[in-house]
Amino acid sequence: MGFIKKVKKNFSSIFKSLFKKKIAKIGIYGPPNAGKTTLANRIIRDWTGDAMGAVSNVPHETRRARRREGVTIESNGSKVTLDIVDTPGLATKVDFHEFMAHGLEEEEAKRRAKEATEGIIEAVKWLDDLDGVILVMDATEDPFTQVNVTVIGNMEARKLPLLIAANKIDLPESSPARIRSAFPQHPLVPISALDGQNIDALYEEIADHFG
Amino acid sequence: MPHKCTRCEKIFKDGAVEILNGCPNCGWNKFLFVHDEYQAVPESTIEGEEEQPAKKFLKEIDEFLADQGVKVDEVEKIEQEPEGERIESIRIMGPGSYELNLEALLERKEIIMALKEDGTYMVHLPSVFDNKKKKKK
Ligand SMILES: Nc1nc2c(ncn2[C@@H]2O[C@H](COP(=O)(O)OP(=O)(O)O)[C@@H](O)[C@H]2O)c(=O)[nH]1
Numbered sequence: 119m120g121f122i123k124k125v126k127k128n129f130s131s132i133f134k135s136l137f138k139k140k141i142a143k144i145g146i147y148g149p150p151n152a153g154k155t156t157l158a159n160r161i162i163r164d165w166t167g168d169a170m171g172a173v174s175n176v177p178h179e180t181r182r183a184r185r186r187e188g189v190t191i192e193s194n195g196s197k198v199t200l201d202i203v204d205t206p207g208l209a210t211k212v213d214f215h216e217f218m219a220h221g222l223e224e225e226e227a228k229r230r231a232k233e234a235t236e237g238i239i240e241a242v243k244w245l246d247d248l249d250g251v252i253l254v255m256d257a258t259e260d261p262f263t264q265v266n267v268t269v270i271g272n273m274e275a276r277k278l279p280l281l282i283a284a285n286k287i288d289l290p291e292s293s294p295a296r297i298r299s300a301f302p303q304h305p306l307v308p309i310s311a312l313d314g315q316n317i318d319a320l321y322e323e324i325a326d327h328f329g
Numbered sequence: 330m331p332h333k334c335t336r337c338e339k340i341f342k343d344g345a346v347e348i349l350n351g352c353p354n355c356g357w358n359k360f361l362f363v364h365d366e367y368q369a370v371p372e373s374t375i376e377g378e379e380e381q382p383a384k385k386f387l388k389e390i391d392e393f394l395a396d397q398g399v400k401v402d403e404v405e406k407i408e409q410e411p412e413g414e415r416i417e418s419i420r421i422m423g424p425g426s427y428e429l430n431l432e433a434l435l436e437r438k439e440i441i442m443a444l445k446e447d448g449t450y451m452v453h454l455p456s457v458f459d460n461k462k463k464k465k466k
C-alpha cells in the first residue's frame with residue numbers, strides 16, 4: 119500500500135517535471151501603430167524563423183487577433199514557451215475618415231473601420247484567456263493616454279502580469295523614461311522592434327516574468 | 330438574426346429598422362438579439378429599407394457576436410438594472426464611425442451598443458466573456 123503510494127507519487131512527480139514547461143499565453147496589446155505587429159514578427163522570427171502579420175503605418179492594419187502557438191524563448195538559462203497573440207490596436211475611436219486619409223476608398227475605409235471595431239471587441243475578449251500581457255507603447259508619444267491608463271488599470275485589477283515595451287527607441291525623440299515615470303509600478307524594457315535594439319533585454323524579461 | 334422588443338416581446342426577423350425607429354407595435358426602443366428558433370414572425374419584417382446605414386453593420390456585429398457564442402438569455406437581469414447603470418460600450422456615430430468605451434468593454438459584463446449620438450437606441454448583449462468562461466470550465 120505504502121509502496122504503491124510511493125510509486126504513484128514518484129510517477130506523478132516525474133510526470134510533472136516532464137510537463138512542467140507550461141505554456142504561457144501572452145498577448146501583445148497597445149494603441150494602434152505602437153509597433154505590436156513589428157514586435158510580434160520579430161519575436162516569432164527570432165525564435166521560429168517565420169513571420170506573423172503585415173506591418174503598416176495605416177492604423178488598424180491588424181484587425182483580427184492573430185495567434186502563434188508554441189514559441190519557445192530561452193534566455194539566461196530560463197526557458198519559456200509562449201502562445202503569442204498579436205491584437206488590433208485598442209482605441210477609443212475608430213473612424214473611416216482616418217483610413218481615407220491613407221488613400222483608401224470610402225467603402226473600403228468603412229469596412230476596415232467596422233472590422234477594427236470588431237477586432238477591438240475580440241482583443242478585449244482574448245484577455246480572459248491570457249497569462250500575461252506585453253503592452254507596447256510608442257516612446258515618442260505621450261504615455262498618459264486614456265487607452266494606456268485604462269488598459270493598465272484593468273490589467274492590474276485582473277492581476278495579469280504586465281510587461282511594458284517602450285518601443286521606437288531608434289528615433290531620437292523617443293523617451294522611454296517618460297513612460298517609466300508614468301507607470302513606475304511595472305517592469306519596462308526600452309526597445310526598437312524595428313531594428314532590434316535591446317531586444318535581448320526584452321527576451322530576458324519575458325523569460326523572467328512569464329516563465 | 331432576429332430581434333425582440335423587450336417590452337411587448339414582438340420579434341422582428343431583421344430588427345435593424347425597428348431598432349432605429351422604435352418598436353412599431355409599442356414604441357419601445359430596446360431590443361435583444363434572439364436566436365433563430367424564435368424566428369417565426371415573418372409578417373413583422375419591414376421591406377424596402379435595406380439601405381438603412383447602420384443595418385449592415387449591426388447585422389455583421391451581430392453575426393460576429395453569434396460566432397463568439399453569445400447567447401441572449403439574460404433579459405430580465407439586464408432589464409432590472411437601473412437606467413443610470415447602463416453605460417454603452419460601443420457608440421455607433423454613423424456608418425464607419427464608432428466610439429468605444431474601453432473601460433466599459435474591459436470591465437462590464439455586457440456589451441451595450443448605442444446608435445447615434447442621443448443614445449436612444451440600445452442593444453444589450455450579455456457578456457461574451459462570461460459565456461466563454463462557462464464554456465471553458
Ligand atoms: N522607427 C521605428 N518604427 C517602428 C518601430 N516599430 C514599429 N515601427 C513602425 O510603426 C508603424 C506601425 O507598426 P505596426 O507594427 O504595424 O504597429 P501596430 O499597429 O501596433 O501593430 C510601422 O510603420 C512600423 O514600421 C520601431 O521600433 N522604430
Ligand SMILES: [Mg+2]
Binds near residue numbers: 154155156180206207
Ligand atoms: Mg498591428
